Amino acid sequence: MRLRVSPDSAVPIYEQILSQVVFAVAAGDLPAGEAVPSVRELSQQLIVNANTVARAYQELERLGVVEARRGVGMFVTDGGPKVCRDRRKVLVRDRVRETVREAAAAGLSAEELRQLVDDEWPRRNGTAKTPH
């Protein structure tokens, strides 16, 4: 598992770590039962404070993706992969909901919104926001 963070990004470092781990677990790159890198190991690799990594991990634990065993490490739970896949879907649904509301407020029709989505779909691997 290879992580990257950009300290200059607008999104907080701990959130970058969080989403990347979620992505890795969802993709099966980090299967259930597997140990995630220790906070110190990852903090040295990314050159950030151990607490920053720990904060991301705590969020992962709150989501039920990993479980901590003090003195041992943190491990992906049995339900972790499913949680991560579901989480991404929830994020998408929430975003869709906001988009639909915004479009309706702007006076767009359902058909116009559909058209807009179809127009943007081919550009889904956009150039922006890539972790350079």
Add this chain to the structure above:
Amino acid sequence: MRLRVSPDSAVPIYEQILSQVVFAVAAGDLPAGEAVPSVRELSQQLIVNANTVARAYQELERLGVVEARRGVGMFVTDGGPKVCRDRRKVLVRDRVRETVREAAAAGLSAEELRQLVDDEWPRRNGTAKTPH
């Protein structure tokens, strides 16, 4: 023109004012040439600082929606209504773009995304996020 702000909201007050004025201009409620409420008048009405209103107005001026005449007031420009209508469309398009990207990253197909949009469309006047 009747504005409302909720100080407890996560979105800044000046931004609430901004978007509401944009909406009013786009809807024709505030036609070109019309004077917008003075910063002091609006600040008293909303019980916020005049600078907070001024900040929203400066943003409106930067967008080309209004123009300031020192000592007189601020007035909707000739192109104001069109700018506001366009701006809402741009906001929607940007949001659609992000949503599409998120959906693709989550592994959704184009068809699944379309389905999601159609599911959410009937809820476009949703209950959440209303200015209580």
Add this chain to the structure above:
DNA sequence: GGTAGTGTACTGGTTCACTGGTACACCACC
């Protein structure tokens, strides 16, 4: 039991966005 690994609690500093208070510069009108 010592050691080296793990996660975690507490605390402090830094930065930034937002808001408000005050004072200033301008214009119309009497």
Add this chain to the structure above:
DNA sequence: GGTGGTGTACCAGTGAACCAGTACACTACC
């Protein structure tokens, strides 16, 4: 020219988010 309206510049306070330093508690292993 005085008065009362306008927008605006400057500065200070506040609060939250983020991150790092340090010290602690725990576990496995020799």
